[in-house]
Every structure is written in C-alpha cells, then in structure tokens.
Amino acid sequence: MTTPPSLEIENVTLSFGGIHALDDVSFTVEPGSLHALIGPNGAGKSSCFNVICGVYRANSGQVRLGDTVLSGLPAHKLAGLGVGRAFQNAALSPGSTVLDNVMLGRHSLTKGGFLACGLRLTRKTERKHAARAAEICDFLGIGDLVHTPVGALPYGAIKRVDIARALAVEPVILLLDEPAAGMNASETAELASTIREVRDELGISILLVEHDMGLVMGIADRVTVLDFGKRIADGTPAEVQADPNVVKAYLGVEA
Numbered sequence: 519m520t521t522p523p524s525l526e527i528e529n530v531t532l533s534f535g536g537i538h539a540l541d542d543v544s545f546t547v548e549p550g551s552l553h554a555l556i557g558p559n560g561a562g563k564s565s566c567f568n569v570i571c572g573v574y575r576a577n578s579g580q581v582r583l584g585d586t587v588l589s590g591l592p593a594h595k596l597a598g599l600g601v602g603r604a605f606q607n608a609a610l611s612p613g614s615t616v617l618d619n620v621m622l623g624r625h626s627l628t629k630g631g632f633l634a635c636g637l638r639l640t641r642k643t644e645r646k647h648a649a650r651a652a653e654i655c656d657f658l659g660i661g662d663l664v665h666t667p668v669g670a671l672p673y674g675a676i677k678r679v680d681i682a683r684a685l686a687v688e689p690v691i692l693l694l695d696e697p698a699a700g701m702n703a704s705e706t707a708e709l710a711s712t713i714r715e716v717r718d719e720l721g722i723s724i725l726l727v728e729h730d731m732g733l734v735m736g737i738a739d740r741v742t743v744l745d746f747g748k749r750i751a752d753g754t755p756a757e758v759q760a761d762p763n764v765v766k767a768y769l770g771v772e773a
C-alpha cells in the first residue's frame with residue numbers, strides 16, 4: 519500500500535459580499551488519517567468543503583494534494599487527481615440501480631470517460647469496471663443491493679451508495695460532507711465504523727466535514743474547528759474538546 523499525499527489547505531479566504539465565510543484558514547490532512555472539520559452553524563465548513571472540491575474559488579490561499587495545486591481546477595478534474603467526494607444531498611439517479619450509480623464513479627478512470635468512449639468501451643473493460651464497482655459495494659455493506667434502484671432504498675443505504683460512487687474513482691483522499699445528516703443513531707454508528715474501515719483497510723485519507731461533534735470525536739485522528747470562518751482550534755479530539763474556545767463556540771459560554 520503506497521502512502522497517499524497530504525492535503526494542504528493554506529491560508530484560504532473566501533468572502534460572499536461582506537461575509538467572510540473563511541478567514542485565513544489553514545490545516546493539513548495527513549496521509550492516511552481521518553481528519554474532521556467541525557464547527558457550529560454557519561462556521562464555514564461547507565464553504566471550506568466547496569473550496570477544496572472546486573465548487574467555490576477562494577479569494578486567496580491555496581489547496582494542494584501533495585505537489586498538485588487543486589485551487590482553480592474545475593470540480594470535474596479532481597476525480598482524475600485522486601479526490602473522491604460525497605455530498606450532503608446525494609446527487610444520485612433514483613431510477614437507476616445501485617451498480618449503475620456506482621459505475622458513474624468509474625467514469626473518470628476511462629480515457630475520456632464512458633460517454634466519450636460510447637460504444638468503443640469494450641465489454642471486457644465494462645465487466646472489469648462493474649466487478650470493481652460491485653466489490654466496492656460489498657465493502658460498504660450494500661453488495662446485496664447492487665441491482666436495486668436507488669429510489670427504493672432506505673436513507674442510510676442511499677448515503678452508502680454515494681460513498682461507494684466516491685470510492686469508485688479510486689481516490690487517495692475521500693471528502694465527506696456531513697454524511698450523517700438525517701441519519702438515526704444506529705445508522706450513524708454503522709456509518710462511523712464504515713468510515714473507519716475506509717481509512718484502516720483501504721489506506722485512504724478522509725476529510726470528514728461534520729456538524730455533530732459527538733460523531734467525530736470517536737473516530738477522528740485530528741480535528742480542526744471553525745467558528746465564524748476562522749480556525750479556532752486544531753489538534754487531537756481530546757485537545758480540541760478541552761479547548762475553552764471550542765467549548766465557548768459550541769455552548770456560547772466561557773469554559
């Protein structure tokens with residue numbers, strides 16, 4: 519297993535009119551680690567996620583994966599560079615099967631993509647990609663659902679399909695935006711152990727953007743905390759939990 523490159527977020531600033539969504543934010547996702555980005559409502563987590571995956575362009579600062587500068591690249595280029603991402607509102611095709619949705623993630627791995635290749639994609643190649651997509655579904659515990667339309671699945675399974683699609687690009691880093699949003703307690707606990715397995719068994723670095731401090735504290739190696747667009751803490755889960763600035767940001771009171 520080769521060591522993945524680190525993801526560097528360096529002095530990133532993002533404004534919407536007069537609102538500083540991100541104010542000089544820096545942190546590093548170390549190779550093979552599970553790094554959580556947390557903060558209260560409006561702290562800037564989604565803005566940061568969107569800057570990293572090319573949806574928003576930062577006013578200043580840089581995002582790098584190893585030596586590759588990601589800032590300024592369009593979102594669709596990132597998959598080919600080893601960045602997999604799953605969104606808060608899984609943008610899946612509900613009428614298509616689980617396997618067909620996950621196969622869309624294989625798109626970036628074929629020269630020019632499936633659409634460009636059209637009929638030139640050989641059956642053998644397609645079978646190879648379908649087998650890998652099914653293997654990823656097995657890994658995520660949805661292997662028995664590959665022929666089920668996504669629209670017929672319970673919410674927890676839909677989120678897994680979205681993660682499977684992100685893993686189908688064979689990423690070196692997986693970006694997860696509030697994957698537990700809308701899940702019940704047992705779905706959240708199962709998801710937490712799956713995320714841990716992605717790190718431990720696949721060796722993929724993970725950036726987990728999450729509102730819920732409770733979820734990340736048990737699984738993250740390192741935690742960055744944002745509040746009002748600023749980085750207010752960065753450390754191990756125990757360090758940030760004991761940080762008075764973090765307690766104040768979450769509870770609105772001095773520790």
Ligand SMILES: Nc1ncnc2c1ncn2[C@@H]1O[C@H](COP(=O)(O)OP(=O)(O)OP(=O)(O)O)[C@@H](O)[C@H]1O
Binds near residue numbers: 538562565
């Ligand atoms: N597209 C936008 N246009 C204008 N302001 C925005 C936009 N997106 C975010 N903001 C503002 O930027 C700030 C950070 O918002 P962001 O959604 O990144 O926070 P968040 O930490 O993800 O919050 P939540 O946990 O509520 O999703 C907020 O003040 C928000 O109102």
